[in-house]
Amino acid sequence: MAEAALAQRNVLTEQQVDFYDQHGYLHLPGLFSTDEIARMANELDWQIDTWAGKSPGWSGPWRRVYMAAEVERRSKLIALHDLHRYSKAWCDAVTHPVLTGAIADLIGPNVELHHTTLHAKPPETGHPFPMHQDWAFYQHANGRYVDCLVHLDDTDDSNGCIRFLDGSHRGGARQHVVRNPDGSPCTPHLPTDDWNLEDTVPVPAKRGDVVAFSIHMIHGSRINTTDAVRRIVRVGYRDPENPQTAGQSHGRPGLMVWGRRPRTDGQPVFGTNV
Helix, strand or coil, rough: HHHHHHCCCCCCCCCHHHHHHHHHHHEHHHHHHHHHHHHHHHHHHHHHHHEEEECCCCCCCHHHHHCCHHHHEEEEEEEEEEEHHCCCCHHHHHHHHHHHHHHHHHCCCCCCEEEEEEEEECCCCECCEECCCHHHHHEEECCCCEEEEEEEECCCCCCCCCCCCCCCCHHHCCCCEEEECCEEEEEECCCCCCHHHHEEEEEECCCCEEEEECCCCCCECCCCCCCCCCCEEEEEEEEECHHHHHEECCCCCCCCEEEEEEEEECCCCCCCCC
């Protein structure tokens, strides 16, 4: 059985797939070459200067737990959605055959691009992230969805590397806090009394690395305390037969980056205005 399974793999080994299934994440060192990541970084800096926005970042009562009051007032996040719409370098990146082949090894022979999002943490007070699941932002029916963090910079705890609650994806979707104490809406996050960043495993990575993880994986990160920006781009891929039920990009068809889009009986073609 192992030999047959390995024969069907595109990029990953059976051991890598088993690690992902057990732990909920997978570190893929050096997936992008030095030249590829240099081009992507240059284009990303152009996008940051030209298109991206800077804001206080995620809202909610978690901020007072993760940051001192003075830091919280100054904390910022640089963000941009769908980078592949602004630069060919990033269109090439999200369709990269090694990356998309690896995702096919994790979720099946058909892979659809769902979105891309820049999360750049500015120096010294770059926005931390509370414990959460990405499912809360783009809810899907099942776990056949993989998020990938493309690293443009080396990361560790000092600049806010990703941290995972090992194996937490096996618990499925969790209820998130979506309102402030006064009843106003806030960014989804898990209750800080129940979920502690100290219980997580850091996954530092190098420039050009990719860290893939399940949509149900519980994770977070610390503030960037260094004097340099920390640039990461999240890329979301799904099985096209995993229906989205709510959230970011709901109802929008994505680009097929591996395999085909199966058709159900009577399913209409996509309109030209979608």
